[in-house]
Amino acid sequence: MPDKHRTGTVRDINGPIVTIDLPGVRSGEQVRIGEIGLVGEVISLSGQQAVVQTYEGTDGVRPGEPAMGLGWPLSVELGPGLMGGIFDGVQRPLSKIALQSGDYIARGLDVPALDRSKQWEFEPSHDLEPGQAVGPGTVLGTVQETEVVVHKVLVPPGIQGELEEVAPAGEYDIESTIAHVRDAKGTSHRLSLYHRWPVRRPRPYHQRDDGVSPLITGQRVIDTFFPQLKGGKGAVPGPFGAGKTVVQQQIARWSNADIVIYVGCGERGNELVDVLESFPKLEDPYSGRKLMERTLLVANTSNMPVVAREASVYVGLTMAEYYRDMGYDVVMLADSTSRWAEALREVSGRLGQMPVEEGYPAYLSSRLAAVYERAGRVETHGAGSGSVTLIGAVSPPGGDFSEPVTSHTKDIIETFWALSKELADARHYPSIDWVTSFSGHVHTAAEWWHEEVDRRWEQRRTEALALLARDAELSRIVNLVGPEALSDAQRWQLEGAALIKEGVLQQSALDDVDTFCSPDKQFALLDLALSIYDKGMALIEIGVPVSELADMPQLAKARRCKSMYNSDQVAEIRTFAQEVEQAFEGIRLEYAKQSVD
Numbered sequence: 001m002p003d004k005h006r007t008g009t010v011r012d013i014n015g016p017i018v019t020i021d022l023p024g025v026r027s028g029e030q031v032r033i034g035e036i037g038l039v040g041e042v043i044s045l046s047g048q049q050a051v052v053q054t055y056e057g058t059d060g061v062r063p064g065e066p067a068m069g070l071g072w073p074l075s076v077e078l079g080p081g082l083m084g085g086i087f088d089g090v091q092r093p094l095s096k097i098a099l100q101s102g103d104y105i106a107r108g109l110d111v112p113a114l115d116r117s118k119q120w121e122f123e124p125s126h127d128l129e130p131g132q133a134v135g136p137g138t139v140l141g142t143v144q145e146t147e148v149v150v151h152k153v154l155v156p157p158g159i160q161g162e163l164e165e166v167a168p169a170g171e172y173d174i175e176s177t178i179a180h181v182r183d184a185k186g187t188s189h190r191l192s193l194y195h196r197w198p199v200r201r202p203r204p205y206h207q208r209d210d211g212v213s214p215l216i217t218g219q220r221v222i223d224t225f226f227p228q229l230k231g232g233k234g235a236v237p238g239p240f241g242a243g244k245t246v247v248q249q250q251i252a253r254w255s256n257a258d259i260v261i262y263v264g265c266g267e268r269g270n271e272l273v274d275v276l277e278s279f280p281k282l283e284d285p286y287s288g289r290k291l292m293e294r295t296l297l298v299a300n301t302s303n304m305p306v307v308a309r310e311a312s313v314y315v316g317l318t319m320a321e322y323y324r325d326m327g328y329d330v331v332m333l334a335d336s337t338s339r340w341a342e343a344l345r346e347v348s349g350r351l352g353q354m355p356v357e358e359g360y361p362a363y364l365s366s367r368l369a370a371v372y373e374r375a376g377r378v379e380t381h382g383a384g385s386g387s388v389t390l391i392g393a394v395s396p397p398g399g400d401f402s403e404p405v406t407s408h409t410k411d412i413i414e415t416f417w418a419l420s421k422e423l424a425d426a427r428h429y430p431s432i433d434w435v436t437s438f439s440g441h442v443h444t445a446a447e448w449w450h451e452e453v454d455r456r457w458e459q460r461r462t463e464a465l466a467l468l469a470r471d472a473e474l475s476r477i478v479n480l481v482g483p484e485a486l487s488d489a490q491r492w493q494l495e496g497a498a499l500i501k502e503g504v505l506q507q508s509a510l511d512d513v514d515t516f517c518s519p520d521k522q523f524a525l526l527d528l529a530l531s532i533y534d535k536g537m538a539l540i541e542i543g544v545p546v547s548e549l550a551d552m553p554q555l556a557k558a559r560r561c562k563s564m565y566n567s568d569q570v571a572e573i574r575t576f577a578q579e580v581e582q583a584f585e586g587i588r589l590e591y592a593k594q595s596v597d
């Protein structure tokens with residue numbers, strides 16, 4: 001233990017929950033437990049006794065060992081050096097830890113998140129003068145954190161006053177003094193390139209703004225059918241193996257956010273290894289450099305107990321808010337909030353609290369809501385608008401969406417991308433079910449699409465969903481009485497829906513051309529599918545048999561267009577649409593001629 005200052009004694013150990021005697025300890029305070037110095041946090045107090053949840057295994061710790069209060073709540077370090085980092089659930093840098101203790105994290109390790117020795121090139125803001133009034137969000141200067149991220153060095157929340165001095169341009173480590181600010185009481189505050197922030201306290205902002213532009217993910221079923229806004233909150237619930245991780249990775253990789261934060265929260269070890277191995281290899285499609293230059297990962301390692309997952313979501317969110325405060329659009333992916341909720345359940349069970357639904361405590365929904373509440377688009381204190389988009393994967397046991405975590409999440413979020421086992425089994429990817437998914441952002445997104453892409457976007461989207469709903473009804477009839485019972489018009493509706501499903505909704509993450517689809521290409525493909533359907537229906541209405549249309553080679557090509565033409569080749573898709581139109585016109589003329597003959 002580093003210090004005997006304010007020490008107490010371990011009384012009782014119940015898995016990750018430890019009771020200690022420590023006079024003067026506060027709720028939420030960080031403590032170190034036992035000779036080994038395990039990290040933990042006070043979650044309840046009763047007289048001199050405190051109940052602590054530890055973020056590391058308590059094996060070997062015995063009653064009577066010391067416990068020490070650190071005097072501050074669970075906090076993270078915020079400053080240059082976060083980008084590209086891989087941290088554990090309490091923000092310890094995994095790569096450094098591996099150097100110190102090998103692949104398995106030794107317990108009680110105390111490694112700061114940010115590198116103390118690295119020098120950063122600080123460029124002070126040119127418009128700053130000593131004597132000037134500054135406050136939270138004032139940009140003191142910048143540091144080029146990576147090739148693609150300019151890190152704004154801001155006056156941290158809570159500091160307000162007169163600027164005494166700001167450091168000249170030069171190289172500084174994160175602990176060097178960058179500025180001094182004298183507050184109204186005359187106290188001088190020394191500011192450096194980093195500060196600490198308690199993870200459970202949302203970082204302040206000037207005011208909330210409504211989201212205005214969609215988060216473009218390049219995934220058609222998301223952008224075109226169930227859009228998300230920058231600053232929105234969304235969930236991806238899905239049964240085992242339905243594709244949650246792929247959806248999240250596609251968003252991380254392709255979305256037009258400035259910063260990506262991926263919190264691997266208690267998913268199986270091999271999946272986490274996969275994420276940790278795959279992310280550093282990914283190329284940033286916007287800069288051509290490594291995606292990790294604007295990404296950071298938080299990963300619960302397999303030897304951390306379940307309660308560490310609980311902290312990791314807040315750790316990720318606080319870092320997301322920090323970059324939001326610089327005016328960036330941040331997307332944070334939490335995989336998965338079910339595992340996070342299990343941590344709540346475990347702790348509440350060990351505390352003997354009354355379980356409400358399936359063992360979860362009564363505060364499950366309020367905790368979930370508080371987490372999602374930290375998403376949003378805001379007017380920051382000094383750096384313009386910034387946003388945190390929060391997308392949580394949910395892994396309901398047995399794929400049952402009525403279980404508590406999924407159902408409470410559904411009430412909180414605005415965008416719900418429900419993955420379906422049937423679609424995944426049929427290898428229809430992404431397996432986002434168009435019947436049960438929803439987005440509360442369609443009208444706002446429509447303004448963007450109408451302005452930037454095509455004025456018919458919302459109308460076309462509605463037509464496609466109506467056709468898919470009709471398809472579901474007709475498929476039920478076919479299952480009952482067979483396809484012969486359908487009219488030619490109904491069969492053509494099935495063909496039209498199949499074209500939407502295969503040509504628009506299905507999108508392979510593994511297809512080099514189709515893995516990302518620009519908004520223009522998304523609309524061109526949707527419009528192509530619907531025009532084919534509309535033109536075909538007009539022919540059926542004048543008596544052309546459906547078999548003649550269903551065999552047209554153009555239909556097969558329309559299904560493949562997504563992989564034949566990349567996002568820059570929208571003109572080619574439109575040319576093909578004209579060819580199809582001519583083919584239909586040919587049939588119409590021929591049929592009209594036959595009728596006359």
Ligand SMILES: Nc1ncnc2c1ncn2[C@@H]1O[C@H](COP(=O)(O)OP(=O)(O)OP(=O)(O)O)[C@@H](O)[C@H]1O
Pocket residue numbers: 238239240241242243244245246247267271395429430431507508509510
């Ligand atoms: N968009 C996609 N394109 C191509 N293949 C996909 C896509 N989505 C999912 N898959 C396939 O489905 C497999 C399982 O996906 P994934 O690992 O994302 O599922 P999961 O829901 O995260 O699983 P788990 O329940 O184990 O966490 C992938 O390995 C891949 O083969």
